[in-house]
Amino acid sequence: MDAFDKLGLNVAQFISQVVSFGLLLLLLRMFAYKPIMRMMDTRAQKINESLEAGERAKLEALNAEKEVTKKIEEASAEGHKIVDQAVKAAEEVRHRAEQDARKQAEAIIDKARVEIEHEKEEALSELRRDVADLAVTVAGRTLGQSLDSKMQQQIIDEALKEVTTFGKS
Numbered sequence: 399m400d401a402f403d404k405l406g407l408n409v410a411q412f413i414s415q416v417v418s419f420g421l422l423l424l425l426l427r428m429f430a431y432k433p434i435m436r437m438m439d440t441r442a443q444k445i446n447e448s449l450e451a452g453e454r455a456k457l458e459a460l461n462a463e464k465e466v467t468k469k470i471e472e473a474s475a476e477g478h479k480i481v482d483q484a485v486k487a488a489e490e491v492r493h494r495a496e497q498d499a500r501k502q503a504e505a506i507i508d509k510a511r512v513e514i515e516h517e518k519e520e521a522l523s524e525l526r527r528d529v530a531d532l533a534v535t536v537a538g539r540t541l542g543q544s545l546d547s548k549m550q551q552q553i554i555d556e557a558l559k560e561v562t563t564f565g566k567s
Contacts (some may be wrong), residue, residue, distance in 0.1 A: 533553070
């Protein structure tokens with residue numbers, strides 16, 4: 399113990415300090431270190447859980463973004479399809495309108511042809527009557543006599559027959 403005395407240490411005091419330090423270390427470990435370590439572990443676990451939740455949220459956000467992008471593309475494709483259908487429908491309507499216009503034009507032309515033919519027939523009939531009247535008048539003057547109405551009608555009928563056969567040949 400002499401070595402302790404040379405160093406200026408009291409053995410009893412040193413032992414009491416070592417025992418006190420041991421007890422203090424034991425008490426700190428029981429009442430401070432373990433609760434602090436548990437608190438640190440709990441905090442680390444919460445941090446890990448938060449990081450995992452953040453990663454999950456990030457993945458969900460990416461998935462949601464992909465889904466939104468997919469829905470936008472689908473909507474765009476659907477929009478293009480609707481526009482294409484509208485264009486086709488417009489073309490069909492235009493085509494039907496053109497066909498209807500052609501049919502109406504053809505009907506008008508056919509009606510005009512019928513009317514022209516009818517007018518032509520009326521004009522020919524009137525011309526035949528006029529020619530017959532003229533022929534009767536000329537014949538009456540040539541003969542120098544006036545024809546009675548029965549005779550005049552007979553001559554008109556014969557002239558009409560001749561004009562009709564002349565017009566057809």
